Amino acid sequence: MMGIYYCAPLIGTSLGPLLGGALTQGLGWRSTFYFLAIFTGLCVLAFLAFEDTFRRERSAVYSAAVRRRRREATRRALRELEREKRAREEVSHGTVIEKAPENDVVADNKKPLEGSGEHGEEQEKSAALRPSSGSVRSQEIVEAIPTPATPAPEKAKAELREVRLSLRDVNPIGPMILVFRRLNNVAILSASGLIFGFSYCIAYTCARTLGDKYGYDALHIGLVLLSYGAGCMLGSILGGRWSDRVYKKLKEQSGGNSQPEMRLLSTRIFMLFLPPAVVGYGWVCEEHVNVSAICVMLFLSGFFSISIYSSTLAYIVDANAGRSSSAVALNSCFRGSLGFVAAEIAVPLQNAIGDGGLYSLWAGWLCISELLVLLVWWRGGRWREHAEQREARKAEAG
Numbered sequence: 001m002m003g004i005y006y007c008a009p010l011i012g013t014s015l016g017p018l019l020g021g022a023l024t025q026g027l028g029w030r031s032t033f034y035f036l037a038i039f040t041g042l043c044v045l046a047f048l049a050f051e052d053t054f055r056r057e058r059s060a061v062y063s064a065a066v067r068r069r070r071r072e073a074t075r076r077a078l079r080e081l082e083r084e085k086r087a088r089e090e091v092s093h094g095t096v097i098e099k100a101p102e103n104d105v106v107a108d109n110k111k112p113l114e115g116s117g118e119h120g121e122e123q124e125k126s127a128a129l130r131p132s133s134g135s136v137r138s139q140e141i142v143e144a145i146p147t148p149a150t151p152a153p154e155k156a157k158a159e160l161r162e163v164r165l166s167l168r169d170v171n172p173i174g175p176m177i178l179v180f181r182r183l184n185n186v187a188i189l190s191a192s193g194l195i196f197g198f199s200y201c202i203a204y205t206c207a208r209t210l211g212d213k214y215g216y217d218a219l220h221i222g223l224v225l226l227s228y229g230a231g232c233m234l235g236s237i238l239g240g241r242w243s244d245r246v247y248k249k250l251k252e253q254s255g256g257n258s259q260p261e262m263r264l265l266s267t268r269i270f271m272l273f274l275p276p277a278v279v280g281y282g283w284v285c286e287e288h289v290n291v292s293a294i295c296v297m298l299f300l301s302g303f304f305s306i307s308i309y310s311s312t313l314a315y316i317v318d319a320n321a322g323r324s325s326s327a328v329a330l331n332s333c334f335r336g337s338l339g340f341v342a343a344e345i346a347v348p349l350q351n352a353i354g355d356g357g358l359y360s361l362w363a364g365w366l367c368i369s370e371l372l373v374l375l376v377w378w379r380g381g382r383w384r385e386h387a388e389q390r391e392a393r394k395a396e397a398g
Contacts, residue, residue, distance in 0.1 A: 010229060010232045010233045010236055010306070011229075011233070013199070013203070013228075013229045013232055014226060014228075014229025014230060014232065014233055015226075015229065016222075016229075017203070017207070017221060017222035017225035017226065017229070018219075018222035018223060018225070018226055019035075019222070020032050020218070020222060021217070021218035021219040021220070021221055021222030021223075022218075022219055022222065023035060024218040024219075025217060025218050025219045059322060059323075061165070061170060061175060061322075061323070062163070062165065063322065064395070065163050065165055065166075066163050067395065069163050172326065172329070175323045175326035176326050176329070176330050178323065178326075178391065179320055179323060179326050179327045179330050180330065181387065182319075182383060182384060182387040183379075183380075183383040183387075184319060184376050184379075184380035184381075184383040184384050184387075185316070185319070185320070185327065185330075187372045187373075187375055187376045187380070188312055188315060188316060188319075188372070188373065188376050188380070189316070189330060189331055189334045190334070190369075190372055191312060191369040191370070191372040191373045191376075192309060192312045192313065192316070192331055192334060192335060193331075193334035193335045193337065193338035193339075194338060194365055194366065194368065194369040195305050195308060195309045195312075195335075195366070195369055196309065196334075196335035196336075196338060196339050197335070197338035197339050197341065197342035198278070198305060198342065198362055198365070198366060199232075199302075199305060199306075199339070200339035200340075200342050200343050201342040201343060201346045201358075201362065202228065202281070202298070202301060202359075202362075203225060203228065204343050204346055204347075205346050205347075205350050205355065205358065206221075206224070206225060206228070206285075206294070206298065207221050207225070208347070208350065209285050209355060210224055210291075210294075213285075213288055214291060224291060224294065224295060224298070225298070227295040227296075227298045227299045227302075228298040228299065228301065228302040229302065230299060230302070231298065231299035231300060231301065231302030231303035231306070232302040232303070232305075232306040233306075234303055235302060235303035235304065235305070235306035235307040235310070236306050236307075236309075236310050238303075238307065239266075239270065239306060239307030239308070239310045239311065240310045240311075240314070242266050242269075242307070243263055243266040243267075243310065243311045243314060245266075246262070246265055246266035247262050247263055247266070250262045250265065259381050260315050260318035260319040260380075260381075260384070261315070261319075261376065261377050261380045261381050263311050263314050263315045263318060264311060264312070264315055264373055264374075264376060264377040264380075265377060266311055267307070267308045267311045267312075267370075267373055268374075270304045270307040270308050271308065271370040271373075271374075273300070273304050274301070274304040274305055274308065274366055274370070275363040275364075275366055275367055275370075276363075277297060277300040277301045277304055278301055278359050278362050278363045278366060279359060279360055279363045280297050280300075281294070281297035281298060281300075281301050281355075281359055282355045282356045282357070282358060282359025282360060282362070282363075283355070283356045283359075283360075284297055285355035285356070285359075286354050286355045286356035287356075305366075308369075308370070308373065312373060313328075313331065315376070316328060316331050319380070319384055346358070349361070
């Protein structure tokens with residue numbers, strides 16, 4: 001499903017050069033920016049019609065907010081019990097006594113006891129045994145104070161059932177730091193970023209090559225780059241299906257137990273062909289062969305690179321349960337940053353060593369990316385479990 005999901009953004013990669021070339025050819029280069037401003041505005045307005053898909057039971061942010069509210073409620077309850085305990089101690093030591101009116105005390109002292117002898121003494125004893133108004137009041141206070149066994153009020157329970165998130169709870173920096181502190185995430189995000197950087201670089205330099213060496217205009221450049229976008233779309237769909245098939249097979253072999261790292265095993269077959277396809281593209285451009293060869297190598301490069309990328313994206317989601325949105329956002333940050341760097345260094349390298357040297361260099365970087373994916377497949381499970389245990393201990397400690 002992740003392959004089909006990621007196929008939607010790749011439509012832009014496929015049709016963008018063609019549409020941009022047509023607009024530039026017909027209306028000038030400024031028309032592309034007008035079109036982008038209008039189109040993105042419509043996309044933003046479309047969000048108003050979307051339903052909220054936030055699932056509290058699967059959100060680590062919501063769970064952390066609930067735990068924090070419970071700790072605060074517990075502290076408030078403990079403070080209340082401490083005050084009640086002090087009040088009971090004061091009452092039991094006779095410090096909370098209702099004062100009788102001074103005149104009544106004087107009157108009682110001056111009032112003689114009726115009777116005499118033994119009869120008078122009995123009346124005196126019975127009067128002494130009768131509880132005074134102050135002691136009766138003290139007993140009422142003690143009975144009115146709730147004991148520690150008193151159940152929590154229904155109001156407090158209702159507050160915990162429906163916790164409203166604040167800006168402090170939805171701060172994106174904290175979850176992203178937790179994602180970045182896991183070694184398996186750092187490795188897979190770096191691999192994903194390198195693959196995406198390659199995608200930015202090849203689209204940019206291919207347009208320069210076709211314009212300078214082949215004399216193509218913007219529309220024809222878009223038509224050639226359509227082959228790269230088609231390879232990416234097909235790789236996303238077929239690579240995702242292949243990943244699901246391998247994952248299901250490994251899950252059956254392990255008796256129904258599954259690990260997110262199983263997703264990465266499906267990428268090995270694509271890893272064998274990606275570096276040769278990249279080197280081949282570079283050298284067909286360098287040797288200025290027929291444009292059909294460039295189209296074929298663009299298609300293969302897009303197909304193999306996105307087949308690997310779709311599996312890494314699925315792993316990022318599966319390995320970060322509860323904070324997958326933060327992990328995907330951090331992945332976008334990685335790939336955008338590396339894509340920017342790749343596009344900036346592409347022109348100087350292309351001018352210095354040509355397409356053949358540039359994409360031979362990219363083949364080496366992609367080999368490093370593949371080694372990172374294999375490293376996560378081998379050691380990522382232990383890294384992830386260790387990080388989860390550390391985070392659980394920290395959450396329990398409060």
